[in-house]
Each structure stands twice: as structure tokens, then as C-alpha cells.
Amino acid sequence: MEPNLLKYVWRHSRKEQIWMLIIILLSMPTYFLSLELPKRIVNGPIQGLGFESPDDVGHFLQTYLPVPDWILGEPILLFSGFELERIPFLLALSLTFLGLVAANGLFKLYINTFKGRMGERILRRLRFQLFDRVLRYPLPRFRRTKSSEVATMIKDEVEPMGEFIGDAYTLPLFLGGQALTGLTFIFLQNTMLGFATLVIVVIQAWLVPRLRRRLIQLGKQRQIASRELAGRLGEIVDGIQDAHTNDTTNYERANISDILGRLYFIRFELFQRKFGVKFINNLLIQFLAFLFYAVGGYLAITGTMDIGQLVAVIAAYKDLPDPIRGLIDYDQRRLTVEVRYEQILEQFAADDLQDPETQITATGPVPQLSKGFDISNLAVTDETGTKLIEKASVTINIGEQLAIVGAVNSGSHHMAEVLARVLKPTSGRVYVNGTPIDDLPEYVTGRRISYVDGGTFFPQTSILNALTYVLKNQPIVDRDLTGAEEALYMNQLAETRRAANIELDFNANWVDYDRAGVKGPSELIEEIRSILVDVQLEEDIRGFGLRGTLDPAEYGDLCDQLIIARKRFKARLSELGFEDFVEPFEPNSYNIQASVAENLLFGTALDSAYKPENLASNPIVQSILVENDLEDALFEMGKEVAATTVDLFGDLAPDNPFFDQLNYMDAEDLPEYKAALTRIGNLSISKIDKEDRLLIMKLPFSYTENKNRLGLLTDDLRARILEARKSIRLILSKLKVPPVAFFETESYNPAASVLDNVLLGRVATNVAEGSGRVDEAIKALLDEMGLTDDIFHIGLDFNIGTGGKRLSEIQRQKLHLARALLKKPDFLIVNRALNSLDSRSQRNIIENVLKRARNTDGHPCGVIWVPINPKISLLFDRVLLFSDGELIADGNPDDMNKSQPQFQELLNV
Amino acid sequence: MSTLEDEVTLLRRIPLFSAIDPGKLKLLAFASDRQVFHDGQTVFKQGDVGDAAYVVVSGIADVIVSIGGNDVSVAKLSENDFIGEIAILCDMPRTATIKAEGELDTLKIKKEHFLGLIEDAPQLGIEVMRELALRLSKTTAELSEARQQLKSQSS
Structure with a gap:
């Protein structure tokens, strides 16, 4: 550049x-x-x-x-x-x-x-x-690069340049021309005054840049400090958990405060000096005015110069300061942005940038590798001079299943990195497919070799997108554009060309189905599913589908099917032996597994005013309670609950473990309830304070008969609640935006999960593993109805959150491995991945992967695995044993287990 | 549907809890979960970490110990019996597997609630000691009897 x-x-x-x-x-x-x-x-x-x-x-x-x-x-x-x-x-x-x-x-x-x-x-x-x-950039450079600093440089620091670029050439020419005209005119009127003006301008031109030297320095410092701020902010957010778990939030506060303080002083000095320079400039320019009035006046009075000339000179002078000031301002801006530009360039400079040729898009399908790795005299030294690998020579053929083992820091881990092209050899040669690995374009190594390590970062997206990321190397199918869209796109493309950006259409379909060995989206889902079964993630994905919500507008057919499933499940309750503990929501009966609020509303609140804790103060609900003669009864019930609770918990210390069973009241509220009960005594609801009434009325709504077991719901009370349910339904369904999603047998509830929609009821808490059994039964039913695929599909749409944090570490590691398999590589390199899994699951997954690699019809997939547990290497055909950076043995693991002492020792640790 | 009062009555029938203040017993009933197990369902497994004890309300619980890979049923527990208290008293893994034989209705008492109750009612602690001492003496008697048998067999 x-x-x-x-x-x-x-x-x-x-x-x-x-x-x-x-x-x-x-x-x-x-x-x-x-x-x-x-x-x-x-x-x-x-x-x-x-x-x-x-x-x-x-x-x-x-x-x-x-x-x-x-x-x-x-x-x-x-x-x-x-x-x-x-x-x-x-x-x-x-x-x-x-x-x-x-x-x-x-x-x-x-x-x-x-x-x-x-x-x-x-x-x-x-x-x-x-x-x-x-x-x-070469990869090792990222060890020293903060992501948020790069972001702030590309995003913020170059921003002011955009405004400057338009003025870069025209403004100085234009203002310079104006100033020159003025100056010439003054010269023509009076040579002496002309010279005086010239001298002042020259002094300015000499002095101002000198005054600005410090400004440039300060500008640079400001830029670096701002960038440091961005970098530290990014780091603190990324490591926020450590700040909390180590009580170091104040250390971080002090750190940011320190940077802000430095920034303040830099900025303060900067604008002080800026205004100082401005002051001197103005003074010099106004000094000219003094000259014209004093000297010009004197000359006019003494008759050396006529008045007309003086007036003309003063008029010409009036036009002079603006362009000069403009030029000075321009120069100031130029300096600021030039400093920024140079600073940024310095940051982005690297003499070992990758050759752009290695990152070009492939012109056609990338053929499979015909030869494997050929490595001779490989040595790797890290930046501190430590030898990681010494003199390793090895050949790895297509289709081989190989484990690289050794103690931590033995070099096994680094060997895998070299093979994956993540670590550069210091000396020796690494050939793939008969070509030095560094001479191969990334489209060969990136598509024919998969690499997975323990790192589990994912950008925020759906599971499906996280998986298909590896198949998105270049646009495969162009977008189908209508006339107007086409015109818009051509316009965008022309602009892309003018700015020399990359011309690949981001919105085209990039997913290369051929590379996954499938014909289209539905086959791809099948392929993904079989891979996820192998890495033991499929069930989790279906779980996301079952616990996820569905928009009936988008998944109309599926929702209809789920309603059928709901009916079948209900019909099957007794057959399954669930009728004692699963209670479906029925419009005409009271559900004792559900709270009073749920029974009253007969639905889930969409508006917070209809949440159980707010029902007591909800005017619509209030009036319906009065209408149905329920207010008194519920108030009595609330009093009873309060009295029992005070009786049971009243004399316990607030940290007593029994309080965790109290789900409708906080331990701190107990004294308040105690006092309220004394105040209320036997008074009826109409005679007590509003506050006391609200306090008591909070309790009955969350009362669940089967859970709280106080025996407060008489048959009569239940009947009245059912009556009130009808009135509420009638009133709320007239509202434009219904605040409650009602439990309805015939319609899908978009606010509830797939499981809850099929169940449409409550499971008793007093049956051991009851809800687990119900979930299993629903899954079996959906499977039987052929809906598992749809559920799996919905699960694939699950949003994994920033950095993939809505998934567990284990799930992320499995997902990483899954997508490495999805691209059907010639070599799968797995480097101490799956380290969060227990050893039994690790072993099962490795066995599955090895089997899958063997069974790729006519497409042998080599597997190179650096296992966490060396015993796993016994599953492989061949083992490379590293010790202290040296490759000390290479052979069949069973033979080595008999004769190689270091290998035996490693297995017996 | 049983109410809290029913459960208090139930708890009072159990010798271990008979001496406890009714208010405390009600609190325990309030804090405990009623758990019903179907025939053959495992209540807990030998070797698991114990976090709760169970009182049998009705039905039969089969106590199974795994000896050298074979599961041997060593005892049957029924109404009012207390199951799994050793694991919650001394923080050790479950010493046996419990399975429901027929429908088994239990009251599940969490470890922290049980210990909290002992702190509040020392009488309960003494009852627990008595119960454990009785079992120990029984076990000791059985052991010496077994030794005797072994001796007579080998000689």
C-alpha cells in the first residue's frame, strides 16, 4: 500500500x-x-x-x-x-x-x-x-493481536479519512488560488505592502508547522491510547467471568480509568495547543491589518500613496485571511489524517503476509489428494527459540488411521498443527500430494483436510449454519433475481468494482452440496443427521427442537401434525399408565396440578399484567373475581396460606434450608405477613387496607393444590373458578391483542414449546421421574408419526448464541468435529479435541469416526488423531510416538505395546 | 389427594419421628416431596451419591446389594421404614440399590432438611442413634452367626 x-x-x-x-x-x-x-x-x-x-x-x-x-x-x-x-x-x-x-x-x-x-x-x-x-496475516501474529483493536482500526480510525479524501486535492488548490489572487492584487497596488504581506505569510508558513510538531505527536498518542482502550474493553468483556470470580472488577475499573485519564491529558494538551496555534495565526494575520492601517495610513497622509490605492489594498486584504485560514485548517486536517493513516499502516504492515494467490477461489471442483503427507527432517522452533519438533521424517498415506501420541509438550500436538498448516515448519520439508504444503492454495488444504482442536469458538448463528460453514468456499448457485432486483444488484456490483472489493455475491447460495456428497438440502440434512448420530449430538439437537417454540405461520403443516399428536397422546394416557399423574388441560375441569392462576386464565400470560404475581392488581381480573363471587373466597384462601406459612416458618432463621421449599413467598416477607394477619384478624375484605389486601391476594394465585397440599380448594371453589374462567375467556378474546395464549385443543400455542404443546397439561411432581417418562413417551409418539425429522430440523435452527455460548462446551466440541466430517476430507486431523468429554464417550465417538472413515465408498479418508488418553491409540492402525520433540517410534500399536518400553510406560500411566 | 395433615399423621407413625414436635413434623412434611415409584423402578443405585432419604408410605422396597457382579436381594422394606439414611448422614455413596416391588409410595426427605431438623430437635438425633445402634447390634449378631457357620463348615 x-x-x-x-x-x-x-x-x-x-x-x-x-x-x-x-x-x-x-x-x-x-x-x-x-x-x-x-x-x-x-x-x-x-x-x-x-x-x-x-x-x-x-x-x-x-x-x-x-x-x-x-x-x-x-x-x-x-x-x-x-x-x-x-x-x-x-x-x-x-x-x-x-x-x-x-x-x-x-x-x-x-x-x-x-x-x-x-x-x-x-x-x-x-x-x-x-x-x-x-x-x-501469518497465524502466529494473532497471538499478539487484540480482536477489538483490529475492529476499532478498520471501523473508527479510518472514518475521518473519508471526509478528508474529497477535499484532499481540490481544497488546497482552490484556497491557494484565492490567496494568491489576493496577494497579487496587493502587490500590484503597492509593492511595499505586498512584501510586508508576503513576509507575514512566509513567517506563518515557517512557524506553524514547527508549532504543530508536538500536535502530530499528541495525535499519534491519542490514537494509540484510544486503540488500547478499545482493546482492553474487548478483553474485559471476553473474560468477564474471571473479573467476577476473582473479585477483580475494581482492578479492571482502575485499568480503564487509567487509560481514560491518559486520554484526557493527551486530548486536553492537544486542544490547548490547537487553540494556541490558532491564536498565533490570527495574531499574525491581524498584524497585517495593523500594518495596513498604520503604515498605509502614514503613506497616504504623507502623500506617497493615494487614498484610493489604500482603500483597494484594504479591500483586497479583507479577502486574504479566509483562504489563508482555510489553508491552515486544511493542513491541520491533512496532518491528523496522515498521521492516522501512517499509524494504521504500521499496524497492518507485515513482511510475511500470505501471498494472495494462496487464497484465490478454485476454478472447478478440487480433486481428491492422490498422495498423502511426505515429511522429512522437520524441525519447528517457537518464537522464544524453544525446539518443539526435531528432525522428524515420516510418510502418511491416503486412508491411513494414525494416532500421534506422547506426553504433553512431547511434540505430538505440534506435529498435528504442522500437518494442518496451522504451524509453520522452521526447517525440513512437508509435502502434501507431492507438493510443498506452503505452495498449495488454501482451497486444496482447506477442502481436502479437516482440522479440529480443542478450541470451540463459533460466531452467533444457527446450528445448521455453523455446520454448513465448512461447505461455503465460493458461491455455488447464483441468486434468482427479478428485473428490479437484478438492476439493484448490478448497481451494487459496479460499486464493488469501483472500490476494488471482492466481487463474490455474499447472498448467493454458497453451500456446496457436492462436497458433502449429497444432491440437495434434504439429503444434506440426512447426512448431517447421520454425522451427528456418530458424534452423539443428534439427541441434543432433537431436544432443542422439542423445547423450542414454533411459529405456526411458518410451520403450519407441522403444527397441524402436532395437534394430532396431542390428541393421540391424550388418548393413550391410560395405555401408558400415565392417567394418574398426567392431567390434560380440559376447558370444563379444574386441573389440580396447575396453579389457581393457570386454572383461572386457562392459558399462559403473554402480557406481564397477566402473570400470577400481577393478577391481584389487574383491574379486569379483579372485576371478574367480584362478579363470580370469588374475591372473598380467594382472600380467605390467601389468609389461610399466609397463616399456615407463618405458623410453619415463622420462627426459623432466614437461612434455614427449609425456605427453599417455599415457592410463593420470600423469607424476608414473612414478618410483613405476620403483621398483616394480626391487623386483619377477622375483618372482611371490604374493611381492610388496600395494601394488606394486595399482600394477601398475591398468595392464592400461585397456590397449586397438588404441590402445596393444604387442602384449600373445595369443590365449590373449583366450580366458581371454572365459571370465572369462562368470563375471562369471553372478555379477553374480545381484546385486539389477546394478553393470554389460551389452552386450546384445536390450536397450536406459539408461546409454548413443542413438548408442552403435545402434552397440553401438567405432570404431577410427586411421581418419580414422571416428567422424564412423559417426555420419552412424547418423543416415541412423534417418532412413530414420522415427525422426528421435522423436530430435528427445528433443532438445527437453534441459535447457538454469541461465541456458541448457548451450547455446552461438550456440545461445541462435538459440533466442531461434526462439521470437520461434513466436508468429507481426505485427511481428518483431530488434535486433542473432545477434551471436555468423559473417556467413555470419547472412545465411542472415536470408534464411530474411524468406522465412518473406513466406510466412505471409494473415497478413503485418512484419520490422524492426537488422543488425550494414549490408550485410545490402540484403536488405530499405526502410532507415531513423540518424546521431547523427537519422533522415537513409528509402528503398529499392538506390536509397540509388546516391545516399545516408552509406549508401554505411556499406556500404563 | 393427600394433604399436609395426612402426611403429618403418616410421619408421626414412624418411630423415628414419634418424639418430634408436631409443628416441626408439619414443616418436614411441607418440605418433603411425595414420590411414587412404579413396579421395578429404581429409587436409587448402589454407588450413587446420596442426597435424600425416603420413608415408605405404602408398598414394598427391595434392597439389592451387588456382590461380585451378582445382584442379591438382601432385605425388603415396607410401610414406615426409613431408606437411605446412611448415605445422607455420613456423606458416603449408597450402600445398596433400592427398587420398587409393586407400586411404592414414599416421602422423599432431602439431606439438608433432615440435618436441619436434627439440629432443631436433638431428640431426633438420639432416635437416629438408637435406630442405628439397633441395626448395628443386629448386624453384629448376624456376622458372628455367619462366622460360626463358616467355621463349622470348614472344620
Whole structure:
């Protein structure tokens, strides 16, 4: 990249800069005329200059050759103009003025738009180039690079450059021209004053850059401190858990406060100096005014210079400070952005950037590797000079199943990294497919070799997208665009070209089904499913599907099927032996497994005003309770619950373990209830405080008969609650946005999970593993109805959260392995992955993977595994044993187990 | 549906809890979960970490000990018997597997509730000691009898 911003801008916008200069020059005459005209309107037709006698006429559009008089002696008339009387002349001039103003505005609009567009294009190009460099950095560099610093450099630090780029060339030329004109004019009027002005300007030109040296330094410091701030903020957020678990939040606060303090002092000094420089500039310019008044005045008084000349010089001087100030401001901006540019370039500079050729897209399908790895005299040394691997020579053939074992830091781990091209050899040769690995484009190694290690970072996306990521190497099927969309896309593409960004369509279909060995989306899901079964993740995904919610608008058919499933499940309850502990929601009966609130609303609250804790203060519910003669009864019930609770828990210390069983009241609220009960005594609800009433009325709604077992729900009370249920239903369903999703046999509840929709009831808590058994039965039913695939599909849409954090570490590791298998590689390299799994699951998964690798019809897949437990290596055909960076044995694990002492020792640890 | 009162009555029938203040017993009943196991269902497995004890309300619990890979049924527990208290008293894994024989209705008492109750009611602690001492003497008697048999067989 160009070392200097102005050069960079020139290189990428030469034509545009010149074009804009031409337009600016073209706009000048209209601009000056629009300034000139008002004076002529006022002096001429309005004040009557030249219209002294009634016969006088004005000459409209009279034009002289635009050359100063002093060149040719007298003005040369080009066009004598139309003769107009005073009023028509006024109108003609005013209309001309209007036209000029409009033309002027249009010029301005065009120039600004043009400038802005040019700036944005170059900004886009610059950002893209920087990002491109990030992708080409050698991997070890990322050990020292903070992600948020890179983000802030590409995003924020280059931003002001966009605004500057439009002005980079035109503004100094334009302002310089103006200043030069003014200066020349002063010279022509009076040489001495001209020289005086020149001297002042030269002093400025000499002094100001010197004053700015410190400003440049400060600018650099500010940029570095801001970047450090961004970097630290990113780090703290990424490691937020450690700050809490180690009580180091205040250490982090102090750290950020320290950086903010440094930033403050840098910024403060910066603007102090900035204004200081401005002050000196203004003083020097105003010193000129002093010269003109004092010296010019003196000369005029003594008669060396006539008054007319002095007035002309002072008038010319008036126009001088603005362009000079403008130039100085421009220079200031230039310096700031140039410093930024150089700073950023320095950060992004690397002499060992990857050759862009290694990252080009493939021109056709990438053929399978015909030869495996051929490694001789491999040595790897890390940046501190520690030897990681020494003199390793080995050949690994296509289809081999090989384990690399050794103690931690023995070199086994690094060997796998070298094979995956993650670690660069220091010396020796690593050949793949008969070619040095570094000479191969990434589309060969990246598609034919899979690599999985213990790292489990995923960007936020769905499980399906996380899996298919490995198949997205280049657009496979273009988008189907309508006429208008096509035009829009072509426009976007043209702009992409102008900014020299990559021209691949991000919104095309990138998923390469061929590489996964399938024909289309449905086969892909099947393939994914069989892989997930092998890595023991399939059940988890189905679990996500079962516990996820569905939008009936999108999955209409499935929802219909689930309603059928609901009916079948209900019909089957007794057959399954569940009728004693599963109670479906029936519109006409009270569900004793559900709370009073659920029985009353007969649905789940969508609006928080209908949540159990808010029902007591909900006016609609309140009026229905009164109507159905329920208020008193519920109040009595609340009193009973409160009294029992106070009785049971009243004299326990608040930290007593028994409190965790109390689900409808907080331990701290007990004294309040105790006091309220004393106040209320036997008073009826109408005679007590509103606050006491609310306090008591909170309790009955969350009372669940079968859980709390206080025997408070009489048959009569249940019947009245059912009556109230009907009234509530009637009133709420009239509302525009229903605040409650009702339990309905015939419709799918989008607020509840798939499982709850099929169940549409409650499971008693007093049956051991009751809800687990119910879940199993529902799964079996859905399976039987052929809905498992749909459920699995919904599970694949599960959003894994930022960094994949909604999945467990184990699930993330399995997902990583799954997608390495999905791309059907020639070599699968697994480097101490699955380290969160217990050894039995690890072993099962490895066995599955080895079996899968063997059974790829006509497509042998080699497996290179660095197991956590060396005993696992007995499952492989061949073992490489590393010790202290050296490859000390290579052979069949069973033979080695008989004769190789170090291998035996490793297995017996 | 049984209420809290029913459960209190039930708890009072159990010798271990007979001396406890009725208020405390009600609290224990409130805090415990009623758990019903179907025929053959495992209540807990030998070797698991114990976090609760169970009182048999009705039905029969089969106590199974795994000896050298073979499961041997060593005892049957029935109404009012207390199961699994050793694991929660001394923080050790379950010493036997318990399975329901027919429908087994139990009251599950969590470890922290049980220990909390002993702190509040020392009488319960003494009852537990008595119960354990009785079992120990019984076991000792059985052991010496077994030794005797072994001796007579070998000689």
C-alpha cells in the first residue's frame, strides 16, 4: 500500500480529482457573478444610479472582456446588451440573480455529492484492503493481536479519512488560488505592502508547522491510547467471568480509568495547543491589518500613496485571511489524517503476509489428494527459540488411521498443527500430494483436510449454519433475481468494482452440496443427521427442537401434525399408565396440578399484567373475581396460606434450608405477613387496607393444590373458578391483542414449546421421574408419526448464541468435529479435541469416526488423531510416538505395546 | 389427594419421628416431596451419591446389594421404614440399590432438611442413634452367626 495518504488518494481517484477541479473552476464565474449582482441591483435600478433622467436606460447583459484594465489600458466591450427601462431592468437583473443562485446551488450540490461519493469509495477500498491484510496475516501474529483493536482500526480510525479524501486535492488548490489572487492584487497596488504581506505569510508558513510538531505527536498518542482502550474493553468483556470470580472488577475499573485519564491529558494538551496555534495565526494575520492601517495610513497622509490605492489594498486584504485560514485548517486536517493513516499502516504492515494467490477461489471442483503427507527432517522452533519438533521424517498415506501420541509438550500436538498448516515448519520439508504444503492454495488444504482442536469458538448463528460453514468456499448457485432486483444488484456490483472489493455475491447460495456428497438440502440434512448420530449430538439437537417454540405461520403443516399428536397422546394416557399423574388441560375441569392462576386464565400470560404475581392488581381480573363471587373466597384462601406459612416458618432463621421449599413467598416477607394477619384478624375484605389486601391476594394465585397440599380448594371453589374462567375467556378474546395464549385443543400455542404443546397439561411432581417418562413417551409418539425429522430440523435452527455460548462446551466440541466430517476430507486431523468429554464417550465417538472413515465408498479418508488418553491409540492402525520433540517410534500399536518400553510406560500411566 | 395433615399423621407413625414436635413434623412434611415409584423402578443405585432419604408410605422396597457382579436381594422394606439414611448422614455413596416391588409410595426427605431438623430437635438425633445402634447390634449378631457357620463348615 502507498506509504502516504495523499499518494494513496491520488492513485485511486486521479480522474475524479481532476474532473472535480474542472467543475469547481466552471462554477467560479456564476459564484462571483452571484456576489456581484446584488450590488448592481442596489446601485442601479433601486438607487437610480444611471437613471438620473427618465429617458435613461440600463444595458442588460452588457459584457466586457474579463481582463483587468491595467493589462490593456481600457475595457473591451464584447456585447453592448439590451436596453431596458428602470423597472424592466430591475426585474431582469433580479431574475438573473435568481437563476445564478439556482445554478450556484446546483454546482454546490453536485460538487458535494461527488466529493462525498469519492471519499466513501476510497474509504471502502481502504477498509477492505486492511481487512484483506488481516486475512493474510501469518497465524502466529494473532497471538499478539487484540480482536477489538483490529475492529476499532478498520471501523473508527479510518472514518475521518473519508471526509478528508474529497477535499484532499481540490481544497488546497482552490484556497491557494484565492490567496494568491489576493496577494497579487496587493502587490500590484503597492509593492511595499505586498512584501510586508508576503513576509507575514512566509513567517506563518515557517512557524506553524514547527508549532504543530508536538500536535502530530499528541495525535499519534491519542490514537494509540484510544486503540488500547478499545482493546482492553474487548478483553474485559471476553473474560468477564474471571473479573467476577476473582473479585477483580475494581482492578479492571482502575485499568480503564487509567487509560481514560491518559486520554484526557493527551486530548486536553492537544486542544490547548490547537487553540494556541490558532491564536498565533490570527495574531499574525491581524498584524497585517495593523500594518495596513498604520503604515498605509502614514503613506497616504504623507502623500506617497493615494487614498484610493489604500482603500483597494484594504479591500483586497479583507479577502486574504479566509483562504489563508482555510489553508491552515486544511493542513491541520491533512496532518491528523496522515498521521492516522501512517499509524494504521504500521499496524497492518507485515513482511510475511500470505501471498494472495494462496487464497484465490478454485476454478472447478478440487480433486481428491492422490498422495498423502511426505515429511522429512522437520524441525519447528517457537518464537522464544524453544525446539518443539526435531528432525522428524515420516510418510502418511491416503486412508491411513494414525494416532500421534506422547506426553504433553512431547511434540505430538505440534506435529498435528504442522500437518494442518496451522504451524509453520522452521526447517525440513512437508509435502502434501507431492507438493510443498506452503505452495498449495488454501482451497486444496482447506477442502481436502479437516482440522479440529480443542478450541470451540463459533460466531452467533444457527446450528445448521455453523455446520454448513465448512461447505461455503465460493458461491455455488447464483441468486434468482427479478428485473428490479437484478438492476439493484448490478448497481451494487459496479460499486464493488469501483472500490476494488471482492466481487463474490455474499447472498448467493454458497453451500456446496457436492462436497458433502449429497444432491440437495434434504439429503444434506440426512447426512448431517447421520454425522451427528456418530458424534452423539443428534439427541441434543432433537431436544432443542422439542423445547423450542414454533411459529405456526411458518410451520403450519407441522403444527397441524402436532395437534394430532396431542390428541393421540391424550388418548393413550391410560395405555401408558400415565392417567394418574398426567392431567390434560380440559376447558370444563379444574386441573389440580396447575396453579389457581393457570386454572383461572386457562392459558399462559403473554402480557406481564397477566402473570400470577400481577393478577391481584389487574383491574379486569379483579372485576371478574367480584362478579363470580370469588374475591372473598380467594382472600380467605390467601389468609389461610399466609397463616399456615407463618405458623410453619415463622420462627426459623432466614437461612434455614427449609425456605427453599417455599415457592410463593420470600423469607424476608414473612414478618410483613405476620403483621398483616394480626391487623386483619377477622375483618372482611371490604374493611381492610388496600395494601394488606394486595399482600394477601398475591398468595392464592400461585397456590397449586397438588404441590402445596393444604387442602384449600373445595369443590365449590373449583366450580366458581371454572365459571370465572369462562368470563375471562369471553372478555379477553374480545381484546385486539389477546394478553393470554389460551389452552386450546384445536390450536397450536406459539408461546409454548413443542413438548408442552403435545402434552397440553401438567405432570404431577410427586411421581418419580414422571416428567422424564412423559417426555420419552412424547418423543416415541412423534417418532412413530414420522415427525422426528421435522423436530430435528427445528433443532438445527437453534441459535447457538454469541461465541456458541448457548451450547455446552461438550456440545461445541462435538459440533466442531461434526462439521470437520461434513466436508468429507481426505485427511481428518483431530488434535486433542473432545477434551471436555468423559473417556467413555470419547472412545465411542472415536470408534464411530474411524468406522465412518473406513466406510466412505471409494473415497478413503485418512484419520490422524492426537488422543488425550494414549490408550485410545490402540484403536488405530499405526502410532507415531513423540518424546521431547523427537519422533522415537513409528509402528503398529499392538506390536509397540509388546516391545516399545516408552509406549508401554505411556499406556500404563 | 393427600394433604399436609395426612402426611403429618403418616410421619408421626414412624418411630423415628414419634418424639418430634408436631409443628416441626408439619414443616418436614411441607418440605418433603411425595414420590411414587412404579413396579421395578429404581429409587436409587448402589454407588450413587446420596442426597435424600425416603420413608415408605405404602408398598414394598427391595434392597439389592451387588456382590461380585451378582445382584442379591438382601432385605425388603415396607410401610414406615426409613431408606437411605446412611448415605445422607455420613456423606458416603449408597450402600445398596433400592427398587420398587409393586407400586411404592414414599416421602422423599432431602439431606439438608433432615440435618436441619436434627439440629432443631436433638431428640431426633438420639432416635437416629438408637435406630442405628439397633441395626448395628443386629448386624453384629448376624456376622458372628455367619462366622460360626463358616467355621463349622470348614472344620
